Amino acid sequence: MSTLSLTPICAPATPLLPSAVVVLRVSGPDLSAVLLPFVALPPPRVASLRTLCWGGFRERALVLFFPGPASYTGEDVVEFQIHGNPLLARRLLQHLGTLGVRLAEPGEFTRRALLNGKLGLLEAEALRDLVVAETDAQIRLAQARAGAEPDWISEARRGLAPWMARAEAVVDYGEEEGILLNLKDLAKAMEPFRARFHVEQVRARAARHLQDGIRLALVGAPNSGKSTLFNALAGEDRAIVTELPGTTRDVLEVRCEWRGLPLRLFDTAGLRESEDPVERLGVARVGPVLEMVDLVLHLIPAGVETPDLVRTMLVPFQAKVLVVHTFADLCPAPGLAIATTLGDLDALETGLKERLLGGLAPDACLGALATGRQLELLDELGKQLDLLVDLDAGCFPELPASLLQGAWGLLARLTGEDRADSALDALFGGFCLGK
Ligand SMILES: Nc1nc2c(ncn2[C@@H]2O[C@H](COP(=O)(O)OP(=O)(O)O)[C@@H](O)[C@H]2O)c(=O)[nH]1
Ligand SMILES: [Mg+2]
Structure with a gap:
């Protein structure tokens, strides 16, 4: 896994209120070197007491170091647990700024995790919903979505791939090589996926109502x-x-x-x-x-x-x-x-x-898709599969090929593999600072 080399970022991971402990989080490449003038980082994943001195303050803090890529963001991550004074926390963030660590944008930690392949778009969306959930059921729903990609998505991908290759071969070489696409076989192969997408549409509509x-x-x-x-x-x-x-x-x-x-x-x-x-x-x-x-x-x-x-x-x-x-x-x-x-x-x-x-x-909605974005793509997928199953025997070979490609592209958009910035911007705008 290659991590992208980006400016180190920091943010409070807990609300800045008078409290027992405030956690500040830093993420970036090579944090041992970046933070060296300020603190010697402890061994990986061992909470260690350090005396942090800056601007006339002397704060005894618990410091944790998660070297990348085995961290939340995939980069080096350092957590400072300090006494829960909001002003003290802000002063520490300012001091980190003098070391070249800038304040994170909302959701930027999770965005980096996503770009570094630590989690997928569906998982990131689930995390956002988990953080804002207000009822027990909403927490359970968000947690159920925060795991691995749903099986039916990977199954659909595996099922579509060979047909997509075949349909494209027919478009490229069909005439010379005499390759044909049997639309009946295609329809038969697509039917289970179409049925599954429709089941998932019903589940997702219900899950969205419960989640939102x-x-x-x-x-x-x-x-x-x-x-x-x-x-x-x-x-x-x-x-x-x-x-x-x-x-x-x-x-x-x-x-x-x-x-x-x-x-x-x-x-x-x-x-x-x-x-x-x-x-x-x-x-x-x-x-x-x-x-x-x-x-x-x-x-x-x-x-x-x-x-x-x-x-x-x-x-x-x-x-x-x-x-x-x-x-x-x-x-x-x-x-x-x-x-x-x-x-x-x-x-x-x-x-x-x-x-x-x-x-x-x-x-019955646990594990179903649940956001408006997901539901829109799922509806599109359903339509695409309806068309594939009902193709007319006399259609141009380009039609099944483009429908299969369309479905493939929709699956990629659903899971975020297309890395479209618009989807990421919309998602992370809804995150809180430090997540
Ligand atoms: N018997 C009976 N009375 C009701 C029922 N629902 C409301 N009421 C009464 O009908 C009156 C008007 O109700 P209210 O809720 O203020 O109606 P609104 O103007 O639509 O908000 C009140 O005196 C209620 O107690 C019901 O299901 N049965
Ligand atoms: Mg009334």
């Missing part, structure tokens, strides 16, 4: 039970509930986990024509919420007609509307019906899981 959290808007006419449901799902009394219509006038937001679903809930003002300027402002705020959420729960009290205003407002969002009949304790209702004040919300749980997780149990 689900943005859910509660919408409907006044007094349809929105705020009551909001409080019930959040497990706390956040929104004011009254029998008076028009109580909720602003958008309320809460993050919670409800029956295993990580939710970001939005309670909204009841939709109706109103003379009250404050209520009108509240209604005007519903539109942008409808735009940004993953799913809209349209609450309709059982046995009550939906007002035209509500119907009209929801038309552009039909694809993400789920109708929920409320007050099922007072009146029988068709379809998804709940009685919030009685705590009867089972139908909602089933409906949400069916709609958002495709009926999969959260554990």
